[in-house]
Amino acid sequence: xxxxxxxxxxxxxxxxxxxxxxxxxxxxxxxxxxxxxxxxxxxxxxxxxxxxxxxxxxxxxxxxxxxxxxxxxxxxxxxxxxxxxxxxxxxxxxxxxxxxxxxxxxxxxxxxxxxxxxxxxxxxxxxxxxxxxxxxxxxxxxxxxxxxxxxxxxxxxxxxxxxxxxxxxxxxxxxxxxxxxxxxxxxxxxxxxxxxxxxxxxxxxxxxxxxxxxxxxxxxxxxxxxxxxxxxxxxxxxxxxxxxxxxxxxxxxxx
Amino acid sequence: xxxxxxxxxxxxxxxxxxxxxxxxxxxxxxxxxxxxxxxxxxxxxxxxxxxxxxxxxxxxxxxxxxxxxxxxxxxxxxxxxxxxxxxxxxxxxxxxxxxxxxxxxxxxxxxxxxxxxxxxxxxxxxxxxxxxxxxxxxxxxxxxxxxxxxxxxxxxxxxxxxxxxxxxxxxxxxxxxxxxxxxxxxxxxxxxxxxxxxxxxxxxxxxxxxxxxxxxxxxxxxxxxxxxxxxxxxxxxxxxxxxxxxxxxxxxxxxxxxxxxxxxxxxxxxxxxxxxxxxxxxxxxxxxxxxxxx
Ligand SMILES: Nc1ncnc2c1ncn2[C@@H]1O[C@H](COP(=O)(O)OP(=O)(O)OP(=O)(O)O)[C@@H](O)[C@H]1O
Ligand SMILES: [Mg+2]
Numbered sequence: 001x002x003x004x005x006x007x008x009x010x011x012x013x014x015x016x017x018x019x020x021x022x023x024x025x026x027x028x029x030x031x032x033x034x035x036x037x038x039x040x041x042x043x044x045x046x047x048x049x050x051x052x053x054x055x056x057x058x059x060x061x062x063x064x065x066x067x068x069x070x071x072x073x074x075x076x077x078x079x080x081x082x083x084x085x086x087x088x089x090x091x092x093x094x095x096x097x098x099x100x101x102x103x104x105x106x107x108x109x110x111x112x113x114x115x116x117x118x119x120x121x122x123x124x125x126x127x128x129x130x131x132x133x134x135x136x137x138x139x140x141x142x143x144x145x146x147x148x149x150x151x152x153x154x155x156x157x158x159x160x161x162x163x164x165x166x167x168x169x170x171x172x173x174x175x176x177x178x179x180x181x182x183x184x185x186x187x188x189x190x191x192x193x194x195x196x197x198x199x200x201x202x203x204x205x206x207x208x209x210x211x212x213x214x215x216x217x218x219x220x221x222x223x224x225x226x227x228x229x230x231x232x233x234x235x236x237x238x239x240x241x242x243x244x245x246x247x248x249x250x251x252x253x254x255x
Numbered sequence: 256x257x258x259x260x261x262x263x264x265x266x267x268x269x270x271x272x273x274x275x276x277x278x279x280x281x282x283x284x285x286x287x288x289x290x291x292x293x294x295x296x297x298x299x300x301x302x303x304x305x306x307x308x309x310x311x312x313x314x315x316x317x318x319x320x321x322x323x324x325x326x327x328x329x330x331x332x333x334x335x336x337x338x339x340x341x342x343x344x345x346x347x348x349x350x351x352x353x354x355x356x357x358x359x360x361x362x363x364x365x366x367x368x369x370x371x372x373x374x375x376x377x378x379x380x381x382x383x384x385x386x387x388x389x390x391x392x393x394x395x396x397x398x399x400x401x402x403x404x405x406x407x408x409x410x411x412x413x414x415x416x417x418x419x420x421x422x423x424x425x426x427x428x429x430x431x432x433x434x435x436x437x438x439x440x441x442x443x444x445x446x447x448x449x450x451x452x453x454x455x456x457x458x459x460x461x462x463x464x465x466x467x468x469x470x471x472x473x474x475x476x477x478x479x480x481x482x483x484x485x486x487x488x489x490x491x492x493x494x495x496x497x498x499x500x501x502x503x504x505x506x507x508x509x510x511x512x513x514x515x516x517x518x519x520x521x522x523x524x525x526x527x528x529x530x531x532x533x534x535x536x537x538x539x540x541x542x543x544x545x546x547x548x549x
Contacts, residue, residue, distance in 0.1 A: 057431060062354070089437035099428040101447055112436040115446070161432070168437055 008172060008202045009054060009091075014068035016023035016049055018061065021080050023049050027069070027228045028181060029221055031172075037202045038213035041223035042249070047206040048096075050223070051174050054204065055091040056084050071175065073173070074145025089116070092170030096177040098157035100164070105141050108149045108160055112168035127167050135163035138192055162193065173197065175205040179212065189243040191216050210250060222246045280461070286524055289517035293317060296511045302518055308482040308493075310512040311503065319517040319522065321431040321484045325399070325492035326523075328485050329474060332403025333410055337467075338460050341414030348415070349422045350444055368412035376476030379405035384477060391489055397479035400488040405473050414463045421455025421541075422448065454541030458534045465530035469523065471496035495519050 009031035016024040023046045033036050039047045052058045056077065056142060070077050077087055089112070100108050105144060109128040110118075118124060128145070132138040137159040141152070150158055158178060175194070179187040187209075194203060194216050207213050213220055213234065220237040222245075223229045230237060230246045241247045294302065299316045305318015344364070348357055383404055384396030425448050433443040449456070479491020480501070499516050506512040 032449060057435060060431075060434070079533065085437050086437055088435055093435040095428060095432065095435075097428060099426070099432045101429060101432065104449055111438070113444075114438065115433075115442045163434075170505070203349040 005032070005035060008033045008073065009204075010071040011050075011053075011070070012069040014053065014066065015057070016053060016067070016071060017065040019050075019063045023052075023226050025227045029228060029231055031202060031204055031217065032201075033202050034198060035218040036198050036205060037219040037221065038217035039206045039221050039223060040208070040210065040249075041160065041207075042211050042227075045223040046226045047150065048176050048225055051176055051204055051206050052093075053174070054174055055088050055093050057093065059217065060216060063091070068181050074239060089168050090170055091172045091174065092165040092168055093174045093176070094158070094161050094165050096180045098154055098161050098181065100152070100157050100160050102148065102150055104146045105149050105152070105160060106145040109163050109167050110174050111164060111193075116168070130161075131163040131167040132160075134166050134197070135159045137163055141246065153186075155182050158186070158190060159193070162190075166197075170201065170204045172204070175203065177206050177208060179207070179209065187212070209240075224249070259503050269416060283524070284502070286517055286520050289514060290521040291514075293518040294468040296414045302515075303522060306484055308492050308498070310506070310515060315511060317511070317518070318451065319470070319495070319515075319519055321496075322493055322495045322498050322519065323483050323522070325478065326411075326468055326494040326496070327476060328399050328488070328492060329402045329406060332399060332488060333406035333467045335489070336404055336407025336465055337410035337414050337463055341411045341455060341459070341463070342418050344415045344447075345409065345418035345422060346444070349419055350440075350448070364412045366416060370409075372409060372470060375517070376473040378408075379473060379477035380489075387462055388487075393489055395479060395491060397491055398489050399476050399478065399485055399492045400408050402474050402478040402494070405477050405486065406470055408468050410431050410463045411468055411472060413466060414459050417459035417462060418452075421459060422450040423456070425451045426468055452541075454537045458460035458538045458541065461530055461534040461537065465534065468526055468530070469496060471500050475500050486518070496521050 009032045011027050012029045014024060015022060019088055024146065027050060039051065042048055042097075048136050049058065053066065058064055068076060068214045072087070072091065076083070098150045101111065103111075107158045108129055109125045109131050113124060120129070129138060129142075132141060137156060140156060141145075141160075144151075149157065152160060158181075162178075173206055179190050182190065191212060194205065197203060198218075205213075205217065219232065220234045222241075222243070230241060232242075237246065238250065241250065289382065297305070299338050302317055302319060304320055305316060305321065306320050307316040307318045308321055309316040342358075347361060379401050380397070383401045384398075386396065387393060387398065387401055388396030429447050429451055430443055433447045434440075474494045475497040478494055478497055480497065481491040482493040482498070482509065483490075485492045499519055502512070503516055506516055
């Protein structure tokens with residue numbers, strides 16, 4: 001048996017409202033350091049809402065409201081004195097649809113460091129190369145760094161978005177269905193990448209693809225209608241789920 | 256029975272759809288047909304580069320350079336006023352204003368857009384003109400500056416609403432991506448949203464120019480009406496539209512003067528056409544830049 005890894009992110013009794021509508025009910029979940037936590041569940045059960053709470057992306061939604069506590073390294077990230085910009089640098093995010101800016105590949109990757117205030121061209125070049133190498137895109141784009149990022153294929157765009165996220169040097173990375181719009185080969189590359197990134201980062205990934213959850217994750221959380229039904233080691237959830245609904249859902253999905 | 260109904264409606268809409276085209280064609284043909292005779296009297300080049308517009312002298316002079324320059328001068332001034340204010344207002348409304356401010360400002364802008372141009376002209380005449388006359392010690396306050404400012408104020412709601420449209424089609428995911436990378440609101444606005452909406456904003460400005468050049472009533476009322484080559488903003492000027500509107504009634508039907516006014520209309524028509532095509536081209540680039548998501 002391995003040692004119990006340390007908890008990086010922790011949600012305590014978290015409920016969330018869009019206006020009057022309550023979409024998350026008392027979610028308490030621990031996310032461990034240097035592991036991949038998969039969040040699965042049927043469409044509309046609140047997975048995206050949940051993951052977006054972890055870097056405060058839902059702050060922008062008017063009329064939304066949070067109850068409960070979310071801690072990063074023991075610090076409540078919703079305290080008023082918390083610097084949201086700093087938080088988002090620590091907790092990066094990759095979205096479902098690849099969303100590179102309509103700028104060059106270089107500018108896309110350099111965006112985070114530049115807004116942080118890095119101006120040194122050499123340093124930026126270095127960061128861009130390192131980030132693109134980590135996201136396994138460097139070999140494909142090193143000769144066209146100044147072309148518009150929208151000329152890349154969907155899978156390349158998604159790896160660019162991962163590179164862009166890595167360039168900020170986050171500690172936690174949130175993936176919201178990163179492969180939803182990709183073909184199987186591109187998906188496989190992203191999965192390999194996630195497994196690789198796990199060594200350095202703490203990763204949370206929302207996915208609709210059960211095989212993917214089984215392949216890449218160490219822990220799995222199963223959401224159902226805004227509730228956390230079951231959470232545990234991935235092997236356990238997929239082989240001997242404790243809850244009837246988890247079992248049914250997985251059975252249905254694997255069919 | 257149903258089949259005939261279908262055919263009937265099909266053709267009804269075809270006719271309706273093409274009627275706009277038919278009107279456009281008819282107007283274009285009319286303008287150019289009535290304009291042509293003047294170029295027998297004054298060759299085209301002399302017409303647009305001539306410095307003297309004395310349509311009622313004997314012999315008359317039909318040089319419209321002063322009118323063209325007046326139109327450009329007044330329009331330039333109007334854009335200098337309207338572009339920053341219109342864009343600024345749009346940015347405030349879409350990015351900074353709270354729900355309450357927006358609920359207050361939006362209808363206000365709509366009212367401003369709906370005010371007839373003659374009312375703006377009136378405002379220019381009784382408020383701006385006396386003010387500038389005193390401020391700059393002018394013989395008359397009716398000058399290019401007054402016209403520019405009046406036209407500019409008039410164009411603000413127009414430019415503002417186009418810029419708002421341009422900003423609102425910038426996909427939300429660009430903003431989210433920027434914020435998620437640790438950019439603040441201001442950086443997201445200046446580095447992502449505004450560049451992404453750039454061509455849309457340019458389109459708004461170009462269309463604003465095109466509209467200002469064609470605006471008649473206000474400039475007729477406040478530009479001053481002197482058909483001389485303008486040397487400063489403080490001089491009375493006579494833009495093309497004002498010339499046509501002021502002189503059409505007194506130009507004898509079929510006279511050289513009459514045809515010369517149509518000549519001006521033709522020049523104006525081509526100019527606005529150029530601006531609109533330009534705006535469309537820029538807008539096209541905008542769509543391509545954001546991919547086929549729009
Ligand atoms: N901005 C919003 N305003 C109001 N309701 C919302 C908003 N975003 C999501 N919801 C609602 O909240 C619930 C949870 O949505 P969420 O997007 O988190 O689900 P999800 O599990 O990510 O679904 P999917 O698998 O389809 O992505 C849904 O009922 C959805 O309709
Ligand atoms: Mg989702």
